[in-house]
Amino acid sequence: MPEFNAPLRDLRFVLHEVFDAPAIWARLPALAERVDADTADAILEEAAKVTGQLIAPLNRSGDEEGAQWRDGVVTTPAGFKEAYATYIEGGWVGLSGNPDFAGMGMPKMLAVQFEEMLYAANSSFALYSALSSGACLAIDAHASAELRSTYLPPMYEGRWAGSMCLTEPHAGTDLGIIRTKAEPQANGSYKISGTKIFITGGEQDLTENIIHLVLAKLPDAPAGPKGISLFLVPKLLVNADGSLGTRNAVSCGSIEHKMGIKASSTCVMNFDGATGYLIGEANKGLAAMFTMMNYERLSIGIQGIGCAEASYQAAVGYARERIQSRAPTGPVATDKVADPIINHPDVRRMLLSMKALTEGGRAFACYVGQQLDLAKFTEDTDERQRAEALVALLTPVAKAFFTDMGLESCVNGQQVFGGHGYIREWGQEQHVRDVRIAQIYEGTNGIQALDLLGRKVVANGGAALRQFCAEVRNFAHRHEVPYGSELVVALERLETVSGWLLEHAKTNPNEVGAASVEYLHLFGYVAYAYMWARMAAVAEAKRSEDEDFYGAKLATAAFYFQRLLPRTLSLEASIRAGSTSLYELKAEHF
Structure with missing residues (x-):
């Protein structure tokens, strides 16, 4: 059975050496009293044990058994319930949650590293708590004090879970046409009626209660997205003293039979006059829900990194042991009939592509986490506004590029195994199936690309983009770093x-949609180049301290700049070709 071992050395390198996270935390009063380098390392050590020893061993068995539905009841695979009980004892659900409500209050820079471990170990298991964490964010940011004090502590403790109920059979991306209704009641509550589909963790047997965040429309709501409100709908009603009461009028009609993440219950949820409570203001629910959605988008992006890391570990182990043919330069393993396939150029190409993309993504996730921490905790207004602008700009890049590259890496990992990669027992085909959904849910990657180019670049004249580019250029010019000139050339291509x-x-409305996916990839490769330049700068300065680690980091940086960053040339050519060729073929001729 494939094993997962958290890449602690590399995680610490990114956190402590590349970004010097402890120095950032030390100047943010809300974090300085809660976390330092030793605390972070202790959390990472324990997280590695939990994910590697408790959760990862359930990955294959969970995939084979899957979540089961019978008469409205969902049962998770064998071992999940017991593992989840141990998991919540460690407080992992509330790792970055508000400490006023039983959360641990840890920074996002640290939380993204834990999330990577969790997704690498078992994506299905990870999703149950990921949705809870996101729901808590929305409740904490927008709900009344009464709702926050009632629902957040048991959710952060992991005793209650959360779900996000947006999609309906006829309404996916276009949420303005949802049909779920909310009827006001005399006591201030609402009766929620409608059907939601694709609801991750909508029903399960891991927690005492499930708190659904549901988008619905009031009777007098204006048409379109401006008429959407957000409601908190518990599976079990909660008594005034916080104890659990009767079952609410919400049920699971079925679960989906999926390509991957089979141990995660993906539910059809029916709300039949269920009691709910308004979160935030009426008709402003979409903005409140986006607090959760943006968290989930980064989290799902990290799923791409985690799956890629797990696939890479398995592929490297196999490539070192599998012997086939002789190396092009002559025998390497002279005591054997053939050489390990890690000596063959094409296998090295695949492994280095996986390594460069995964480590670049790991650094970029930490960078986005840094912006989230600054946006939330800094007392400097200018710094907060700058961080908020970068978070808005970079979130769609993180979600889509992490997952696109995650699939590419998992396919490469499968390919390294040859025929064995197609066989279940080796684990690689599951990584391919599990990571594939990450390009689809929480807003498809095509929608992320439209968001990036249409809303975050074109709509504001590129203001946030110029801010990001200025930071990258200042770094390249301020330091005599490896690949500084290559970074500037790539940056200028993006600009x-x-x-x-x-x-x-300005003159052709089709240009944004025609170029958006290629543009997001161009942006992603440049962003990774920035990360690799920063990592190379540290590695170059410290190489004498640890030749194996820092030398490997520099060699991987060289591969990235020489073999992967040139992809931006073809992306530029594709973008500049424009939208004309997309519309020369009539719809009836497809």
Whole structure:
């Protein structure tokens, strides 16, 4: 059975050496009293044990058994319930939660590293608590004091879970046309009626209660997205003293039979006049829900990194042991009939691609986590506004690029195994199946690309983009770093293409949609180049301290700049080709 061992050395390298997270935390009063380097390392050590020893061993068995539905009751695979009980004892659900309500209050820079471990170990298991964490964020940010004090402590403790109920059979991306209704009641509550689909963890047997966050429309709501409100709908009603009461009028009609993440229950949820409570203001529910959605988008992006890391570990282990043919330069393992396949150029190409993309993503996730921490905790207004702008700009990149590259890496990992990669017992085919959903849910990657280019670049004239580019350029010019010139060339390509799109979007509304996916990838490769330049700078300065680790980091950086970053050339050419060819074929001719 494939094993997962958290890449602690690399996680610490990113956290402590590349970003010097403890120094950032020390100047943020809300974090300085809660976390330092030793605390972070202790949390990472324990997280590695929990994910590697408790959760990872359930990954294959959970996939084979899957979540089961019978008469409205969902049962998770064998071992999940017991593992979840141990998991919540450690407080992991509330790792970055508000300490006023039983959360641990840890920074996002640390939380993203834990999430990577969790997704790498078992994506299905990870989703149950990921949805809870996101729901808590929305409740904490927008709900009344009464709702917060009632629902957040048991959710952060992990005794209660959360779900996000947006999608309906006829309404996915276009939430403005949802049909779920909310009828006001005399006591201030609402009766929620409607059906939601694709609800992760909508029903399960892991927790005492499930708190659904549901988008619905009031009777007098305006049409479209401006008429959506957000409601808290518990599975079990909660008494005034916080104890659990009777079953609410909410039920699971079925679960989906899926390609991957089979141990995660993906539910059809029926609300039949269920009691709910308004979160935030009426008709402003979409904005409140986006607090949760943006968290989930980063989290699901990290699923791409985690799956890629797990696939990489398995592929490297196999490539070192599997012997086939002789190396092109002659025998390496002279005592054997053939050489380990890690000596073959194409296998190295696949492994290095996986390594470069996964480690680049790991650094970028920590960078986005840094912006989230600054946006939340800094007392400097200018710094907070700058961080908020970067979070808005980079969230769609993180979600889509992490998961696109995650699938590419998992496919490479499967390919390294050859025929064995297609066989269940080796684990690689499950990584491919599990990671594939990450490109689809929490807003498809095509929608993320439209959000990036249409809303975050074109709509504001590229203001946030210029801010990011200025930071990258200042780094490249301020330091004599490896690959500084290559970084600047790539950055200028991004800036030039962005300017071209800003100009052409003024006269042709199709240009944004035609270029958005290629543009997001171009942005992603440049962002990873920035990360690799930062990592290479540290590795170059400290190489004499640990030749194996820092030398490997520099070699991987060289591969990234020489073999992966040039992909931006073809992306630029594709973008500049424009939208004309997309519309030369009539719809009836497809």
